[in-house]
Amino acid sequence: MSSDPTILSVENVSLSFGGNAAISNVSFDVRQGEIRAIIGPNGAGKTSMLNCCSGFYRPQKGRILYKGNGLDQDVTKIPPHNIASLGIARTFQNIALYTGLSTLDNLMAARHIHMKQTMLDSMLFWGRALREEVEHREFIEEIIDFLEIAHIRKAVVGALPYGLRKRVELGRALALEPKLLLLDEPMAGMNVEEKEDMARFILDIHERRGVTIVLIEHDMGLVMDISDRVVVLDFGVKIGDGTPDDIKSNEKVIHAYLGQE
Amino acid sequence: MAVLRPAGDFDRSYQQDMSILRKPWHLLVTVLAIGVLYLTPFLNSAYITFTLNRIAYTVIALQGLNFLTGFTGQISLGQAGFMLVGGYASALVSTYWGLPIWLAIPFAALATGGVGLLFGLPSLRVKGFYLAMATLAAQFIIPWLTRQPFLADYLGGTKGFIDVPTATIFGVSLGEQSQFVYLSVTVMLIMTVLANNISRTRLGRAFVAIRDNDLAAELLGVNLFSYKLRAFFIAAVFAGVAGALRAHSQRAVGTELGYNLVESVLFLGMLVIGGLGTNLGPYLGGIFVILVSDFALWFGPRLAEIFPSNAAALQSSFRPIFFGMVLVLFLIFEPRGMAHRWTLIKAAWRLRPFAR
Ligand SMILES: Nc1ncnc2c1ncn2[C@@H]1O[C@H](COP(=O)(O)OP(=O)(O)OP(=O)(O)O)[C@@H](O)[C@H]1O
Numbered sequence A: 001m002s003s004d005p006t007i008l009s010v011e012n013v014s015l016s017f018g019g020n021a022a023i024s025n026v027s028f029d030v031r032q033g034e035i036r037a038i039i040g041p042n043g044a045g046k047t048s049m050l051n052c053c054s055g056f057y058r059p060q061k062g063r064i065l066y067k068g069n070g071l072d073q074d075v076t077k078i079p080p081h082n083i084a085s086l087g088i089a090r091t092f093q094n095i096a097l098y099t100g101l102s103t104l105d106n107l108m109a110a111r112h113i114h115m116k117q118t119m120l121d122s123m124l125f126w127g128r129a130l131r132e133e134v135e136h137r138e139f140i141e142e143i144i145d146f147l148e149i150a151h152i153r154k155a156v157v158g159a160l161p162y163g164l165r166k167r168v169e170l171g172r173a174l175a176l177e178p179k180l181l182l183l184d185e186p187m188a189g190m191n192v193e194e195k196e197d198m199a200r201f202i203l204d205i206h207e208r209r210g211v212t213i214v215l216i217e218h219d220m221g222l223v224m225d226i227s228d229r230v231v232v233l234d235f236g237v238k239i240g241d242g243t244p245d246d247i248k249s250n251e252k253v254i255h256a257y258l259g260q261e
Numbered sequence B: 001m002a003v004l005r006p007a008g009d010f011d012r013s014y015q016q017d018m019s020i021l022r023k024p025w026h027l028l029v030t031v032l033a034i035g036v037l038y039l040t041p042f043l044n045s046a047y048i049t050f051t052l053n054r055i056a057y058t059v060i061a062l063q064g065l066n067f068l069t070g071f072t073g074q075i076s077l078g079q080a081g082f083m084l085v086g087g088y089a090s091a092l093v094s095t096y097w098g099l100p101i102w103l104a105i106p107f108a109a110l111a112t113g114g115v116g117l118l119f120g121l122p123s124l125r126v127k128g129f130y131l132a133m134a135t136l137a138a139q140f141i142i143p144w145l146t147r148q149p150f151l152a153d154y155l156g157g158t159k160g161f162i163d164v165p166t167a168t169i170f171g172v173s174l175g176e177q178s179q180f181v182y183l184s185v186t187v188m189l190i191m192t193v194l195a196n197n198i199s200r201t202r203l204g205r206a207f208v209a210i211r212d213n214d215l216a217a218e219l220l221g222v223n224l225f226s227y228k229l230r231a232f233f234i235a236a237v238f239a240g241v242a243g244a245l246r247a248h249s250q251r252a253v254g255t256e257l258g259y260n261l262v263e264s265v266l267f268l269g270m271l272v273i274g275g276l277g278t279n280l281g282p283y284l285g286g287i288f289v290i291l292v293s294d295f296a297l298w299f300g301p302r303l304a305e306i307f308p309s310n311a312a313a314l315q316s317s318f319r320p321i322f323f324g325m326v327l328v329l330f331l332i333f334e335p336r337g338m339a340h341r342w343t344l345i346k347a348a349w350r351l352r353p354f355a356r
């Protein structure tokens, strides 16, 4: 791809909510093709950081440059509905699916930006609309097979168990065909078996589809296993950044985690 | 919602899976049902044809409101007001430009769509209850405008209505209710096809995405404002068509004939009863409410005959009380609407004899 190995560059970002600083002057970068983890104790600002990267929150200071298209695009200045077409997709800590739609329609809804049919095409449902619906359905079915959710294809997602909903949400993010995938605690609240499945999916997405991944996760063993580099946040401040081995021996990080008990 | 299908019932292509009439017998039943609709005038019943016309324009208005409220989740209290725009638009272009009905209806649709866009603009800033207030503004401003003296020559002013020319198609007059049925049923079927198509393609999914999770929808590339405006536009287009049909079937249009806030609220009620956000909802809710309210209208005077001492009270209050009770019972026992019950019945039928 592009010669610049960086896909996302977070520069001096600060975010506060009515005087309470959630993130203070944090900088880090994400390299093309890596798995980058963000860890930290509860309330450290991990989700807030991810929200800034996906254009969901606007930081008061700093910028976040996305370079996935060979340009320096400042995510903090782009309207939220244009983020997806840059190639950035995400999942949410508290699952944000379209609860009234089936699994299939949730994924199809994520093809929105890749479809060209107009309002009139949709109404008449012939020609372009019909062709597109079939083409994109084929694309979606591949994701459904990959995530092993074929059996719930037509089930309304609001009624699905938690683990499956997490999986459908991952599928919806994949349906955007992202270059950069932001995952907020994709394995939280899952049992061991579900966690293993999810880890396998994430590694597969990374290797087979070449998607760069930013991952928030509390399970240290898992983070150290699968990520290339780790950022550590504590009270909105970056206290560590490096390979899993660097992080394991970082005094501040050890202190932050032990001091918590 | 079709989660379960019996073994052996599978599709050979995605296109077949997507289509509504998946099987030959689906098509057969549909053709038969449509045939019956077109034969109703031969029953020679004034009530049936008159009611069929009312059902047709009500269902169309509900389909439009369903896109705005049921699919996109934006409560609107202005659907009757938009119908009034459609009725007047169609009446005026027929009277002054001599447009035939098959041109007057699309014209009314687009004109009303434009007005709908205008009143949809507040959706950029406000949501939920506050947006409902903005649509309420439409419901007040539009009827008020039609009664203004400076427009009296065209809209009837304080008289509250204007006459609407008889519709003709291929030189055949549709002045009688029994003749008008052919037009209203045809238009209703066309609008039903359009509504079904919207609900199963890109546009419909974007609407539901906004309803179920607007913030996620935005991050997945749906431009909230633009799609809310589209929902307003489509709701108004359907209202415009419904209003045009109503004006030509009643041969008059204006605030004297209704189109008021009570109607707008009633439309919401019908939609809730039928099933918000379902394609069947507008049909079930519209037909059910119209028939129940007709029954109450007929039954009140009968009761008054039986209980002459309370005749006056029964004459005036039976209908609203009975009708109100039916609505309340419905909300208690079937809060998700008749369409939901229908899917349960279908599911149970597929699982027979294992489920009751
Ligand atoms: N929308 C908001 N309004 C006000 N305060 C917020 C908001 N979002 C986050 N915060 C605050 O910002 C701080 C960081 O929260 P954040 O959700 O980013 O933490 P986190 O690291 O994701 O924690 P967890 O591990 O519990 O998910 C917290 O003190 C939180 O209360």
Ligand SMILES: [Mg+2]
Pocket: A046, A047, A048, A093
């Ligand atoms: Mg969090």
